[in-house]
Amino acid sequence: MEVVQWNSSFQVRIFNSSELLPSEVHDKHSYSWKVLIIASVFHELAPQELLIYFDTSIRFRSPADNFGAKFFLAMGTSSQQLAPLQLGGSTSVTVAFATHPTMSSWIPIDPLVAKANMREANLMLWRRTEASRQVKNLKVG
Amino acid sequence: MENVNNEGKNDSLFPQFVLVTASDATHYPYVRGAISSVQEHYRAGTYRLIYHDLDGELSRAADKSMINELKRVCNLEVGGLVAEH
Numbered sequence: 001m002e003v004v005q006w007n008s009s010f011q012v013r014i015f016n017s018s019e020l021l022p023s024e025v026h027d028k029h030s031y032s033w034k035v036l037i038i039a040s041v042f043h044e045l046a047p048q049e050l051l052i053y054f055d056t057s058i059r060f061r062s063p064a065d066n067f068g069a070k071f072f073l074a075m076g077t078s079s080q081q082l083a084p085l086q087l088g089g090s091t092s093v094t095v096a097f098a099t100h101p102t103m104s105s106w107i108p109i110d111p112l113v114a115k116a117n118m119r120e121a122n123l124m125l126w127r128r129t130e131a132s133r134q135v136k137n138l139k140v141g
Numbered sequence: 142m143e144n145v146n147n148e149g150k151n152d153s154l155f156p157q158f159v160l161v162t163a164s165d166a167t168h169y170p171y172v173r174g175a176i177s178s179v180q181e182h183y184r185a186g187t188y189r190l191i192y193h194d195l196d197g198e199l200s201r202a203a204d205k206s207m208i209n210e211l212k213r214v215c216n217l218e219v220g221g222l223v224a225e226h
Contacts, residue, residue: 004200009189010215012208014197015163028165028195037193041161053161056171060178 001040013040030100038126050075051126058123075127158183163193169207173214180215190215 002014015033017026025032038053045051054060099109160179164172172192179190192211194200199208 002197002200009185011189011191012200012211013191013193014200015193015195017196033163033193033195037161037163041159041191045159046157049157049159051159051161054175056162056164056168056175058162058175058178060175060182062182 027100034122038124042126042128045128047128051124053122053124053126055122071125075125158188160188160190161193162190163195165195166198166202166207169199169211173211176211176214 001016001020004012004014015037017028017033020036021032034053038051041051103109160183162172162175176190176192179188194208199211202208
């Protein structure tokens with residue numbers, strides 16, 4: 001994966017679907033890239049670090065030590081009482097946006113339903129566990 | 142990277158964050174908003190942020206306005222640390 005380190009805090013990585021994913025799931029709306037992105041970051045995660053994956057429709061509205069503090073602290077290296085989890089965000093996308101574009105050729109979608117909003121944008125909090133070890137073992141180009 | 146919370150206190154219990162997200166060019170406006178909200182609520186030095194540019198739609202576009210704007214949003218020109226590829 002091509003990496004551009006802009007400064008000590010920000011990095012851009014170019015995810016090439018054609019190199020990293022089977023052709024059947026190249027389409028970005030299959031979201032097959034998401035698990036590989038999480039896996040690739042896990043390869044380099046330091047023991048004291050927590051991984052927060054957030055969809056771009058997520059907005060953080062309070063400081064990290066207020067927002068979800070009980071989650072973060074429970075997942076910290078000292079306690080490790082909490083496994084990775086996924087939280088729903090108060091954001092939404094349409095059903096059509098979240099559905100693979102070829103799906104309607106198999107199962108027709110009512111246009112009114114397709115325009116309906118879905119909630120639950122992804123906000124995933126990860127730390128090292130047995131489950132994450134298995135994700136980490138995924139091969140990423 | 143220091144292990145400090147948002148009030149600047151050393152806190153060995155408080156973890157450090159690796160914030161990860163991704164988008165294509167279509168969803169660039171959402172990226173900007175999301176990163177701005179990170180910058181607003183996470184103290185510099187307590188996190189690192191990794192943005193995944195799906196299929197290089199921002200980085201390899203003929204029009205570099207989106208990727209250049211993202212650099213500005215992230216205050217990335219400071220100190221000559223920008224690494225072009």
